[in-house]
Amino acid sequence: MIENGFTYLALLMMIGSAIVYSEKKSQHKLFEYLPSIVIIYFVVMLFSTFGLWQKSESVTATYKTVKSNLLPAMIFLMLLSADMREIFKLGKKMLLTFFLASVSIAIGFIGTFTLFHTYFEPNSWKAFAALSGSWMGGTANMVAIQGALDLPDSAMGYTLLIDSIDYAIWVMILLALVPFAKKFNLWSKADTSVIDEVGERLALKEDEKKPIDFASLFFLLGSALFVSALAQYGASFLPTTPFLTTTTWIVIIATLAGTLFAMTPLAKISGGSELANIMLYLIVALIASRANFAELTEAPLYILAGFVIITIHVSIMILFAKLFKLDLFSLGVASLANIGGVASAPILASAYSKALIPIGVLMAMTGYIVGTFGGLMVGKVLEIIGQ
Template sequence: MITTAFGYIAALFAIAAILHLLETRSKMAMFKYLPAIVLLYFVVMVCATLNLWQQGPTIDATYKALRNNLLPAMIFLMLLDADLRQIKKLGMKMIVTFLLAAISIGLAFIVTFALFHQGLADDAWKTFAALCGSWMGGTGNMAAVQLALNVPDASMGYTLLIDSIDYALWVMLLLALVPYARRFNQWTGADDSLLADIGNRLDQQSEQASAVSAGNLMVLLAAAFVVSAASQSLATMLPTTAYFTHTAWTVAIVTLAGIVAAMTPMRHIGGGQILSTVLLNLVIALIASRANFGELLQAPIYILAGLVILVIHGTFMVLLAKCFKLDLFTCGLASLANIGGVASAPILAASYSRALIPIGVLMAMLGYIVGTAGGLIVGKVLALIAGV
């Protein structure tokens, strides 16, 4: 059993690294449907269940310090790719579809929670708010909402399980539908002839970052850590309520800083995506390390609730496609850019055409901007339903 802080962090990094190597170096088919970042949930949760590390004051303090300080830094680095001027090039149809998909996910969470909340844990509204942040943006948004709402670590086990199982099923479904895109488009009356043109235009206009170097990595890390520290310090000076805490202010400030930085030459410094990926894996591993399969006695109802959310969302997207003559690519990518983020949206885009990968990346970046706010707004509604 691991009892030291350094051993705990070393174990989490080792698990993440092994999964990354298997995903990039092996030819295992499962990684086409289950990215390493999803499997990281399961593996770390299994290790926690088997008591690979000791849950004590030392490791608890390490967990809290790393999560609270690294999460704002990770959000800042992720947002460096979310240049609003580039996202505008997606075209209004795709942006509006993405936003409608996000709204449908939020409504699906509200409806599902209203149906299931009496059979869930007392603080389940926080758990669902965190999951909503993830399914509107990404895992970083989930962690941000968790931090903002002070979601108990043990309760996050339910969220991780829903996010892993139901998300994986949704990814596989959307990928399985790709061969039927033309038939779907004929049914909706969509004109998909512009997709290749849009992909080529974005690909040609995308700006190349400078080469990754030790100096660049140090500059980016320094900027991310300074923003993290400054945002936390500034948050303590701002007024709070029982709902909007100092942590929520921290997340809001660092998000604004990231959006602004993405429109400056800083976004061209090579290495931001690499560093944000490393931090994201560590944050995910940290969260999963606090969960335990032995505490998931109510897991079946949570998994069922997650499936209901996806069914409501999927039905809305099909109706939206029929009413507005949208193609399957636009609807599927808008959905997966919300629910899967950058981990899977580019994969779905590539299954249609590699020229469309930039659209998948840029649309997923929208989620980083709206995910945290969306999760917090839905969380407020869920709290009202729960009578909190």
């Protein structure tokens, strides 16, 4: 049983690096269907279930400190390889897809509650309303709706249970689907020329970069950590609302910094993507370390309801993908920007292309704006159904 924070962190790093090294050296077919990031998530969650580490004060402090400090640094480094002038060419389509995802999630909640509400306690609609706020925005929206609807803290346990388990599995599925993007796009007849063009242009820019060297890596690492520190310091002075929490401000500042510096000579320094990926894989391992397969035996009806919501959401998205010729990247990032928020949408976007990370961040930010209002609207409908 690991109780020391540094040992816990070192083990996560070792697990992640060993899996990535195996993918690179073995070239096993398993990695064609399950990317290393998915396997890391599964393996770490499995160890968490077996209780390899304890949520001691040291481990919890390490988790919070490393995750909160690395997230803005990772976003900054990843955005250095993105040119917003190219990204804006995708903006309209992505935003429309985002709102399609929001509406389909709302329909999923309404349809699921209509089917299952007689099996839940009378005021269960409040828990689902709070969850809908989270799945159309983020945790801040969930808390805002909890206060607005006077949802007891004890009832929030069900909401958090669905949010953690169903969301975790959905992230794994979306990441595992990345290799099948081309086949899906052929089926939906999606035009990915704009996305492909951006990727090709960025590939050419990558070719122009100089080889990675020690000085470059050191300077980029120092810059990223310094931006992370400044973002957190600056965010502490900014006003907060249910929509704009301190964490949201930190992400916004890091995003703006990365976007601005992407147009400076700093973006031409090699090694940013590699450092960002190390941080990314560690963050994913940290997230998985707080999950637990044993929780699948608790409140099975609530967990099932969460999967039904996602199934309805996915069915509607696939239907509109065929009708409007949408690509898998747009659908996946729009879905995760709603359900996962700002911490996970960029992760999925990066699995497709580092150039598309800003879209994931911006779409997740949109979720913070619409999540509370959307959740309250869904809650009103659920209340009517539950009467």
